[in-house]
Amino acid sequence: MSIKSTVISEIQQIAGEKKKTLPALTDDLVLLESGLDSLGIAILVARLEEVLGLDPFTESDDIAYPVTLGDFITIYENAAKSRDVDSGKTR
Amino acid sequence: MLVLTADQLAAAVALIELDGIARRLILGTPDLSAEHVGSVVAQGGVDAVVLDQALAGFEDLGAAERILCRVDIAPAGDVALDRCDTEWVLLTSGTTGAPKMISHSLASLAAPIKPGQNQGADIVWATFYDIRRYGGLQIFLRAMLGRGSMVLSSSAEPPGDYLVRLGQRGVTHISGTPSHWRRAVMSPSAHAISPRYVRLSGEIADQAILNTLRAFYPNAGVGHAFASTEAGVGFEVNDGLEGFPASMVGAPGDVEIKVEDGSLRLRSARTATRYVGGEGAALTAADGFVDTGDIVERRGDRYYFLGRRSGVINIGGLKVYPEEVEAVINRHPAVRMSVVRSRRSPITGALVVADVVLKEERDGDVKREILQICHENLAPHKVPATVRFVPALDVAAAGKLARRDA
Structure with a gap:
C-alpha cells in the first residue's frame, strides 16, 4: 500500500471510531477541517508510526507543521524516501 | 458560590x-x-x-x-x-x-x-x-x-x-x-x-x-x-x-x-x-x-x-489519571487487568495507551468493544489511542501495578 493510501485508510479508521463523517479527502483539504481534531491527528501520527515505522515529527527540532492533507502526506513520503536513502547507504 | x-x-x-x-x-x-x-x-x-x-x-x-x-x-x-x-x-x-x-x-x-x-x-x-x-x-x-x-x-x-x-x-x-x-x-x-x-x-x-x-x-x-x-x-x-x-x-x-x-x-x-x-x-x-x-x-x-512521577498523563494540558481509565477498561467482562500509560506525541505532548490482559482467548472484537466502553464513559482525551493485548503485566513488590511511561 502506498504511503498516501495508508494515511487515508488510517484517517478513515479513526473517524469511524469517533463516529465522525469525513469530507472528501483531497490534497488541499485543511487537516484540522478533515473531521479530526488535534487529538485525532495525534492518534493518526501514533498509528502511522506503528504501521510505517516513521514519526517525522519527532525526528527533528525543525518541523514544518502540516496545514493540508497534502502537506501531511508529503512529510511522510519525504521521511520514507530519506529512510530508504539512509538504509541504501548502509547496505 | x-x-x-x-x-x-x-x-x-x-x-x-x-x-x-x-x-x-x-x-x-x-x-x-x-x-x-x-x-x-x-x-x-x-x-x-x-x-x-x-x-x-x-x-x-x-x-x-x-x-x-x-x-x-x-x-x-x-x-x-x-x-x-x-x-x-x-x-x-x-x-x-x-x-x-x-x-x-x-x-x-x-x-x-x-x-x-x-x-x-x-x-x-x-x-x-x-x-x-x-x-x-x-x-x-x-x-x-x-x-x-x-x-x-x-x-x-x-x-x-x-x-x-x-x-x-x-x-x-x-x-x-x-x-x-x-x-x-x-x-x-x-x-x-x-x-x-x-x-x-x-x-x-x-x-x-x-x-x-x-x-x-x-x-x-x-x-x-x-x-x-x-x-x-x-x-x-x-x-x-x-x-x-x-x-x-x-x-x-x-x-x-x-x-x-x-x-x-x-x-x-x-x-x-x-x-x-x-x-x-x-x-x-x-x-x-x-x-x-x-x-x-x-x-x-x-x-x-x-x-510526571505519579503516572498522570498530560494530554494537551488536561490531566488524565491512569486509574480512572483502567477502571473503565476493566468493566469489560473479558478483561483480567489493564495498565494505562502515556506515550509521547509530537502533536498533543502525550497520548493515552492501554495494555490489557484478557481472562482467556476470546472470540469477537474485544478491542473494539473496549474502545466503545471508553468512548461511552470517558472524555475524548482519556480514551486510549491504542489498545494492546499482552500476556501479563508487571506488578511491583508492593502488589501495585508497575507504572512505566513509554
Whole structure:
C-alpha cells in the first residue's frame, strides 16, 4: 500500500471510531477541517508510526507543521524516501 | 458560590462581580459533569449556583439556590454589602474522575503578575485556555488587573475562526499550551495574528514548537512558563530554549525552586493553600514546598522535563489519571487487568495507551468493544489511542501495578 493510501485508510479508521463523517479527502483539504481534531491527528501520527515505522515529527527540532492533507502526506513520503536513502547507504 | 456557566463571558462577569462579596467562589469548569456537580456542591458548602441560560436546566444542584447570570448584567445601584476576602477555588481532575478542589485567594492568584509589566490599555490579551482553569485565569487576571482588554475563546468556535477573530481584534499577547500552539500553526489562519508576546504553559514546551513559533511570529517574544494549579506560576523562561537554566534552582527570588528525589518543588506566595473537602491530604510539605510531581533531569547547565512521577498523563494540558481509565477498561467482562500509560506525541505532548490482559482467548472484537466502553464513559482525551493485548503485566513488590511511561 502506498504511503498516501495508508494515511487515508488510517484517517478513515479513526473517524469511524469517533463516529465522525469525513469530507472528501483531497490534497488541499485543511487537516484540522478533515473531521479530526488535534487529538485525532495525534492518534493518526501514533498509528502511522506503528504501521510505517516513521514519526517525522519527532525526528527533528525543525518541523514544518502540516496545514493540508497534502502537506501531511508529503512529510511522510519525504521521511520514507530519506529512510530508504539512509538504509541504501548502509547496505 | 459555584459559577457554572457555559459561556466564558458570563463566568467572567460573575467573577468580577462576586469577588469580595462571596465567601467562596468555585470556578466550575466546562467539563464538570452532572455526575460530579452534586459532590462539588456538597463538599464545597455551596449555597448558590450561578448559571447562564445554556445551563439553566441543570438538575443535580442539591439544596443550592440558582441564580441566573446574564451578560447584560446592570449595576443594582447602592447596595450595602459586607466586603470579604473571597476564597477562590479551582477544580482539577482527580484520580477517580471526581474533581479536586484547590483553594487560592485573589492574592495568591495575582502574585505572579508584576505591576507595570505587560500592562496598559494598548495590550489585548487572549488565551486558548478556558479562563476557569489556572492557565486561562492567569491571563484573565493579567488583563483585568492590568486594565487591558481580553478576547475570550468559545468552545464551539473552530480554531481557525478564533485566530481570525484574534487578528481582527488586534490581540497582542496570547497564551496557550504547546498543543494549542501546534494546532494554531497547523491552521491556514496562523498568520491572521501578529502577536507581540507568545506564551506557552501547561505542558512541556519542546524545542520544535519554540522554534516554529519564533519563525512564525518574528516580532513576538516567545516564552514558556511552568505553572500548576497547586503550585502556581513557578517561573518563566524567555531564552527560546526548552527546559530551564540550572542557575534558577536555589536562587533567591519570589519563587524558591528545588529539585528533590528528581522532582521539581516550589515555594512561594503563589501556591494554593489547601484542598477543599477530600481526605485532608496536605498540599504542601512541612517546609512549605509543593512537590509538583514533574520529573526533571539535569543535562549540562539546564534542567529538562521528563514527565510526571505519579503516572498522570498530560494530554494537551488536561490531566488524565491512569486509574480512572483502567477502571473503565476493566468493566469489560473479558478483561483480567489493564495498565494505562502515556506515550509521547509530537502533536498533543502525550497520548493515552492501554495494555490489557484478557481472562482467556476470546472470540469477537474485544478491542473494539473496549474502545466503545471508553468512548461511552470517558472524555475524548482519556480514551486510549491504542489498545494492546499482552500476556501479563508487571506488578511491583508492593502488589501495585508497575507504572512505566513509554
